[in-house]
Amino acid sequence: MAAGAASPRERYRSQVRAEIKARAWEQIATAGASGLSLNAIAKELGMSGPALYRYFGGRDDLITELVRDAYRSLADTFRAAADAGSGLPGLARALRRWALEDPQRYFLVYGTPVPGYRAPDDTTAIAREIMAALLDVCAAEEPGTASPDALETHLADHHQWAGDHPAPPSVLRRALAVWTRLHGVLSLELAGHFTGMGFDPELLFTAEVEGLTGGR
Amino acid sequence: MAAGAASPRERYRSQVRAEIKARAWEQIATAGASGLSLNAIAKELGMSGPALYRYFGGRDDLITELVRDAYRSLADTFRAAADAGSGLPGLARALRRWALEDPQRYFLVYGTPVPGYRAPDDTTAIAREIMAALLDVCAAEEPGTASPDALETHLADHHQWAGDHPAPPSVLRRALAVWTRLHGVLSLELAGHFTGMGFDPELLFTAEVEGLTGGR
DNA sequence: CGCTTGAGTTAGAAGCTATAACTAAAATGA
DNA sequence: TCATTTTAGTTATAGCTTCTAACTCAAGCG
Known part of the structure; x- marks a missing residue:
């Protein structure tokens, strides 16, 4: 199975994951790793806090x-x-x-x-x-x-x-x-x-x- | 006025301050600065959280x-x-x-x-x-x-x-x-x-x- | 077309910092 | 000595955080 050609769900999933990480990098750049907030990231992405736990085990x-x-x-x-x-x-x-x-x-x-x-x-x-x-x-x-x-x-x-x-x-x-x-x-x-x-x-x-x- | 000879209140105050800092150092040594918790320090000293704000402006x-x-x-x-x-x-x-x-x-x-x-x-x-x-x-x-x-x-x-x-x-x-x-x-x-x-x-x-x- | 998978939701527990209002005790001054 | 002021510590509360649980709903798949 080719890892590149993924199902639409997997495509969406990895895209959201990337988006989360991108926001995380922004936060880290401006507030340091200790200032990283999952809630803030979720809000920026227009979704509510716990949704991020679908993509990452936690902070x-x-x-x-x-x-x-x-x-x-x-x-x-x-x-x-x-x-x-x-x-x-x-x-x-x-x-x-x-x-x-x-x-x-x-x-x-x-x-x-x-x-x-x-x-x-x-x-x-x-x-x-x-x-x-x-x-x-x-x-x-x-x-x-x-x-x-x-x-x-x-x-x-x-x-x-x-x-x-x-x-x-x-x-x-x-x-x-x-x-x-x-x-x-x-x-x-x-x-x-x-x-x-x-x-x-x-x-x-x-x-x-x-x-x-x-x-x- | 000599800074060393202080009133009993000042003596007590500076002693509590020192105690707080001592606990803070312990926490930092074992959990890092990001793991420092005012509540935990207060609990260790047998007093309740907000009491520490008499001694320090905040975290x-x-x-x-x-x-x-x-x-x-x-x-x-x-x-x-x-x-x-x-x-x-x-x-x-x-x-x-x-x-x-x-x-x-x-x-x-x-x-x-x-x-x-x-x-x-x-x-x-x-x-x-x-x-x-x-x-x-x-x-x-x-x-x-x-x-x-x-x-x-x-x-x-x-x-x-x-x-x-x-x-x-x-x-x-x-x-x-x-x-x-x-x-x-x-x-x-x-x-x-x-x-x-x-x-x-x-x-x-x-x-x-x-x-x-x-x-x- | 129906079932399963999964993304996202709200509710809520437990923790945190910090402020406000209050109590009680100690130091101070007439 | 007694009244006043100062201050240490309290509880209550707001607002934030991470994270879990239960639920809804839509999309994908056989």
């Missing part, structure tokens, strides 16, 4: 799905940037563009965790896709000639997160550095911690990328 | 005060670490200890921002204290001999965030790098993004610190 289920979509979108962005061959600077640019496009979407992935909340299992698979794309880019860069330090020797035995990627410890280390540093500058910018400080966040970001690619 | 006011306290605590930690003379590694260790002590407290400062929310003005003053301590530590390190790059020349004219600190652009640049990189590794660790990846987060953290102090 948490909806948010979980949005988190999944955000992960998916980020993984696709990473994959595309890695395949574009524009190297680490290209990947970094793509990441920042993706983040600035919808900061709250970024925070849905990398923001404050809710203590009780457990992400669905498939998000860890997508997270591995993201790391795989990152490793591809890092593996294509100039190899570092420095002798391995404590972290690299540790990573030689603890690289399960890299799956079966054939990257040497130096590349693993580099990928982690890229990830954490880009997240560092970017998340602070997105959270508004640079506003009022006077400098241009983009310059700081590109400087961090240059520091990663070998400059300075 | 938002209480959270704002907790944010302020978190900022204050972090600034004190930074000041103490800077004055201890243990350099950048000491500062980094203090930061990580402080963060692991109560991850949600860290996220109250550096976590996902709520789009509408505006932090009270005095937090920006405390944020400047934090940067001042960081600048003190960075200024005491070995000066870099590299010629200034684009970011440093930019910072030479855009350093209002440094107040009247007499740090040269190279130190300003360094302070920003320290801040963003430590936040990068630390926030990902606290959010649980390293769990299941296999490596030891502490090694990654210390490696990042070593990369900052000149090793690597």
Whole structure:
């Protein structure tokens, strides 16, 4: 059976689901995930509150799905940037563009965790896709000639997160550095911690990328 | 009038306020800021919901005060670490200890921002204290001999965030790098993004610190 | 054409924040 | 010492939320 050709009921259903998620994204963008209201979405769609429970198990289920979509979108962005061959600077640019496009979407992935909340299992698979794309880019860069330090020797035995990627410890280390540093500058910018400080966040970001690619 | 010697009523009042905040911290630690419930706090203290409005303007006011306290605590930690003379590694260790002590407290400062929310003005003053301590530590390190790059020349004219600190652009640049990189590794660790990846987060953290102090 | 499936409804329970009106006790001043 | 004022805490209530239950009605399908 082809998943694309669906019955009219299924077509309608998936269309309403998409509409609900679209409104949810709007709300999240303007009020954050904590401000997402099922009632408000239902009212916007011209139907009454409980109707949404035909489409989603509840508020948490909806948010979980949005988190999944955000992960998916980020993984696709990473994959595309890695395949574009524009190297680490290209990947970094793509990441920042993706983040600035919808900061709250970024925070849905990398923001404050809710203590009780457990992400669905498939998000860890997508997270591995993201790391795989990152490793591809890092593996294509100039190899570092420095002798391995404590972290690299540790990573030689603890690289399960890299799956079966054939990257040497130096590349693993580099990928982690890229990830954490880009997240560092970017998340602070997105959270508004640079506003009022006077400098241009983009310059700081590109400087961090240059520091990663070998400059300075 | 001494602020310490207060009337019995004021003593009682401030004690109840402290009790409320203590319960609020417990709730935040176990359920996150979004899970904080005034009703639950009141019930724990053996009084009924609306009684808390004698002590705080409302839920938002209480959270704002907790944010302020978190900022204050972090600034004190930074000041103490800077004055201890243990350099950048000491500062980094203090930061990580402080963060692991109560991850949600860290996220109250550096976590996902709520789009509408505006932090009270005095937090920006405390944020400047934090940067001042960081600048003190960075200024005491070995000066870099590299010629200034684009970011440093930019910072030479855009350093209002440094107040009247007499740090040269190279130190300003360094302070920003320290801040963003430590936040990068630390926030990902606290959010649980390293769990299941296999490596030891502490090694990654210390490696990042070593990369900052000149090793690597 | 009749039956089944399912989308959407209203009603209502349980929770939340927050306000209003009231009670009772403690501090204050003549 | 007694009357007045201040204030901590109460209950009642409005208005919001998520979510469940029971019901209606129309569309799809054999």
